[in-house]
Amino acid sequence: MSPLTANEVEKDLADLWKAPSGDKTGDLGLQRVYTTNLVTYAMNYEAGFRAERILNDLAEHHPGRYILVRPSLEGEEPSLKHFVSGHCFIGSDKEKKVCCDLIKLVAGEGVIENLYGFTFALLLPDLPVEFWWPGDLSISNPFFQRMAEESDRVWVDSSKFSDPVGALALLAASWKTRHPDTLLEDLNWVRIHRWRALIAELFDGEWAVYLKEIQKVTIEYGDGTSPTRGFTLACWLAHQLGWGYQGPRVTFFPHELNFTSPHGSVTVALKPVPVRDLKRDLILAVRLETSGKRSGRFTVARSEDPSQVLAQSEIDGQKSFSRTVSFQHLHSNELLGEGLKHLQEDQIWTGTLRMAGTILEDPNSSR
């Protein structure tokens, strides 16, 4: 049997969108739209199943050419198989159906890692190439390496890493050298965006003066989970506020980080607190306390209702501002969708990762 070609896959896609025989108009009342290429590689069958569900959801909001590469089930034929499916949703004009497609490539060990060339052939030209790596970091995987070179951006999720400290340190230390032309993005960074926005708004206008007086930050997270989000948030604060890390490089997330700011020292405590739901690596509250003539306490904390957050500030013990905002849990497809909207390099993320690199020990370093 001759090997599968990209043209055969494209032909299957063309057949998929062809009007049924008998329909002389040739118009299915739909429009195929592609705003991006998104390639996903799943390391195992379960991860592939989860990724497929996420891509299905994403395709119903964000039209693109989706390609999922996943391993076949144990015992299945290892040779390459392909499946195509169409996804449509009603556009925001509420008239036309907007449609795009998902190509699933399934192959066994020994084949799957080397499918990068075949994947390149399926990418649509003149559109950004996004590469989502949903699992644990594996930068030596040939597919990861070659796809990272070919992509505009690589998406990982640091909260899903089995060794987040080592992986973050490695990425901070070597990504730019390994892939100077490809942007590294982290879904975890998109996930904490709303925390950043809520914290930032507490310091708008006249409250901005308190930023330089921050002395203590407490980030509460669920006991028994890895504080990757809280740690990333701490690195963001340090980078944005010009704090320098004072302390030895570490191979674990410490409970306390000490920084120096141009105005004194700052302590960031990562504080585990008991939670009912241990499944999620949650930030529960962030509290920033200032010194200076007037003491300020700026808090963003989850309410009893987890879909809401209370943001408030107190100056000299007096409440000066308080508001409740909605805070729905974002699923991976929503995080990806949000991330895909913004194409430029996120300099703040780059700086935050750099800050993480000054704190965490690179597992590959000779020290």
Next chain:
Amino acid sequence: MQEPEMLENSLRQGLFSDRMPRPCSLVIFGASGDLTQRKLVPALFDLYKKHLLPPSFNLIGVSRSPLSDEEFKKRLRDALKQVDPQLSDPLWESFSQNFHYHAGGYDDFRAFQELSRLLDDKDQKNGTQGNRIFYLSTPPNVFEMIISNLGASGLASEDKGYARIVIEKPFGRDLASARELNQKLREVFQEKQIYRIDHYLGKETVQNLLVMRFANSMFEPIWDRRYVDHVQITASEELGVESRAGYYESSGVLRDMFQNHLLQVLSLVAMEPPAAFEADAIRDEKLKILKSIRPFDQQTIPQWAVRGQYGPGFMAGAKVPGYRQEEGVKPGSITPSFAAIKINVDTWRWHGVPFLLRSGKRLPKRATEVAIQFKEPPNLLFKGNVSDLSPNVLVVRIQPDEGITLKFETKVPGMTMEVRTVNMDFRYGTSFAEGTSEAYERLLLDCMLGDATLFIRGDEAEAAWGAIMPVLDYWENHEPEEAFPNYEAGTWGPLSADKLLEGPGRKWRRL
């Protein structure tokens, strides 16, 4: 875009929405009216949900009706529930925690003094830093009264923070009254404090006209008299005069649509590239276009402008009354509900290219678009095989179904040389997963940020009045050329409008 008033808050850098305005109070005059409930508060709520309202924000409704804060909030909440049935209690409580109501007559100076004290108090309590926006959502006959009292009570002063005034159209009812209104405004406010709203400018597609023209290299070289045959700008409405007969009888379609919306769109289509993407640079270029509109000669106006009024007809198969049968309309009214005007823009770029503007009520569908029709290609190559080639048309759809379509010729597959026109379509609704924002949302945010790019400057408003005054004067002093009503409701206006399109390949577009 003009440098917005961003906050020096380094934590805001890199956020998806870093256009966060300073804390402020928004005072809405005419707060019990329809616009506040239907447009302004839903727009504010959308900004709130997107975290784009400043954390310290007061909304103060002013109106004559005696209402308590709670009654005012309840009205707003009930209206918002219609738009957003999912509205939750905690979200509403948080959104509306600094909403207040202040009852008072617009001619009552004491009410303005009390308002001033209320605002000072709210500044103190909520940290709004003396920044105030006064939104006049009232009938125009009380504009001057409110402006005077704002001045007399010191509320227009910028001693503590900024003070801005937002004015809804109409900006006067003719050139003289527009000048008078501008004069009154300038006695109290500086031009940089004045935000004249034309909600058309807040529409995504209207803003995209600038991006399409100046962020692409392929359109600008052919955007002139050498390639463009003519430009059609259409704003058609399905609705009749509805409950606005009182207003409409004294304004008509020219005041309602042409002086503001259509001439603004025309100026964006025709303007030269601005020196910078800043409010005044853009408005300077728009003004040049408005001033370059060739003055109409009173003697020949019927050759350049056609008016119409709808008679009874059918909309979606249902019988609808004619304009003169609408409630509140005089039986012998000669107020035009339709107009089509041919405009020449006397610039180097547009010399000899007619801009054809039309707008009307009770037309078959609601649609607003700009169509750039290019010159016909010489049919030498395909002569004998193909009948006439159709000209290329670039259509920018402003509403509904916002997007851009390019019409071009293509070969029909087969053994013969047959050519057919096809459309290449870009639709906002399909290319971007998220819908476009409401115009008021964008404009309110821009006003809070101090970005006047999408607002009309006083000299622009006057130039637009100046351009259409001869037609207005002529129509008000001469009986219609053909007896009214001269078009049936549900049709595309009077046939006499066709005479404006002389020349091969020119006809009104069927939308």
